[in-house]
Amino acid sequence: xxxxxxxxxxxxxxxxxxxxxxxxxxxxxxxxxxxxxxxxxxxxxxxxxxxxxxxxxxxxxxxxxxxxxxxxxxxxxxxxxxxxxxxxxxxxxxxxxxxxxxxxxxxxxxxxxx
Amino acid sequence: xxxxxxxxxxxxxxxxxxxxxxxxxxxxxxxxxxxxxxxxxxxxxxxxxxxxxxxxxxxxxxxxxxxxxxxxxxxxxxxxxxxxxxxxxxxxxxxxxxxxxxxxxxxxxxxx
Numbered sequence: 001x002x003x004x005x006x007x008x009x010x011x012x013x014x015x016x017x018x019x020x021x022x023x024x025x026x027x028x029x030x031x032x033x034x035x036x037x038x039x040x041x042x043x044x045x046x047x048x049x050x051x052x053x054x055x056x057x058x059x060x061x062x063x064x065x066x067x068x069x070x071x072x073x074x075x076x077x078x079x080x081x082x083x084x085x086x087x088x089x090x091x092x093x094x095x096x097x098x099x100x101x102x103x104x105x106x107x108x109x110x111x112x113x114x
Numbered sequence: 115x116x117x118x119x120x121x122x123x124x125x126x127x128x129x130x131x132x133x134x135x136x137x138x139x140x141x142x143x144x145x146x147x148x149x150x151x152x153x154x155x156x157x158x159x160x161x162x163x164x165x166x167x168x169x170x171x172x173x174x175x176x177x178x179x180x181x182x183x184x185x186x187x188x189x190x191x192x193x194x195x196x197x198x199x200x201x202x203x204x205x206x207x208x209x210x211x212x213x214x215x216x217x218x219x220x221x222x223x224x225x226x
Contacts, residue, residue, distance in 0.1 A: 033213070042218045043157065043202065056213060091156055102148070103214060105156040 002026045004106035006092050012112045013082055021077045021109045023092030032075045033093040033103065034067065036060070043091070049075065082113045116141045118205050120217035128225050131193050135220045137203030138185040145208035147179055147186045152200045152219065160188070160201075193224045 005024045013019050025032050034046040048055040049067055057065075066078045075094075079086055089110050093103040118139045127133055139147060146164040150157035161170045163179035163186060170177050174193075179186045190197055200221050204214040 043216045045213055045216070048213055089155065102159065102162050104159065108155045 004092055004094055004104050006090075006106035006109050008109060009107065010110045010112070012114060015084060015113055016081050019079050019082055019111060021079075021090050021092075021111070023075045023077070023106055024073050025075055025092065025094030026096070026104060027073070029094035029096045029104075031055075031095045032067075032069070033095075034077045035091045035093065035105075036088040037091065037108075038085075038088045046077070079111075082111075084113050087111055087113045116205065116207060116215040118203055118215050118217035120201075120203050120220050122220060123218060124221045124223075126223045126225065127193055129194055131224075132189065132191045133193060133222060135188040135190075135201050135203075135222070136185065137187070137217055139203075139205040139215070139217075140184065141205035141207050141215050143207050143209035144181075144205055146206045148204045148206060148214065149177055149186070149188050150202040150204065152202055153198075157202055190222075193222075195224050195226055198222055198224045 004026055007022045011019060032049040035043050036046055037043045044060060045058050047057040047061045047067055052069060064080050068076050089108045091108045092106040095103045121136045146162050148162050149160040151160055161177045163177060166179055166181040174191045177188045188201060200219040202219045203217045207213050207215060
């Protein structure tokens with residue numbers, strides 16, 4: 001069964017460093033999403049992406065964040081200068097156009113900023 | 115502003131008990147309501163409900179949607195310790211920018 005994959009599973013970085021989180025969505029999906037979940041808190045929407053551009057972004061998704069689909073398969077989230085409060089699980093999700101709301105999630109990347 | 119509210123926030127039961135988890139929603143351009151189970155990492159999909167009154171069932175889990183009263187319930191019968199997880203409910207806003215509006219989740223602990 002096709003699945004969303006994410007790498008790395010865990011990344012530890014120092015404050016101020018740049019990180020790139022990678023996702024490979026399901027191949028025939030057209031809408032892509034990043035979410036994050038701070039430990040013990042709810043899943044928060046960051047950004048949605050369609051047709052090679054951002055469809056919507058939340059207030060969390062400030063200038064420190066960017067997304068890219070550098071090739072036909074990868075979907076990346078870049079945090080330019082990490083802060084302690086960026087420590088969280090980051091989930092990528094994708095959905096096939098026309099399938100109403102059924103988002104498939106990757107296993108997540110745990111980002112720890114020290 | 116769109117919102118999804120789940121109750122209770124936390125629940126502790128014994129194996130064999132039946133539980134009912136609640137989810138109410140106010141979501142513009144509402145298309146569907148989804149239930150997920152989250153254990154250690156990513157949420158895993160359980161149900162997607164689009165029509166009122168039609169129960170969806172998978173083993174011991176079942177769910178139903180009421181689009182008039184804007185809520186959904188998730189039932190788990192004969193609970194097992196493996197059912198311990200956070201159960202998340204999300205409303206799907208199918209406007210121009212499709213997105214899920216998440217609830218806080220119900221943390222379920224099933225004790226042996």
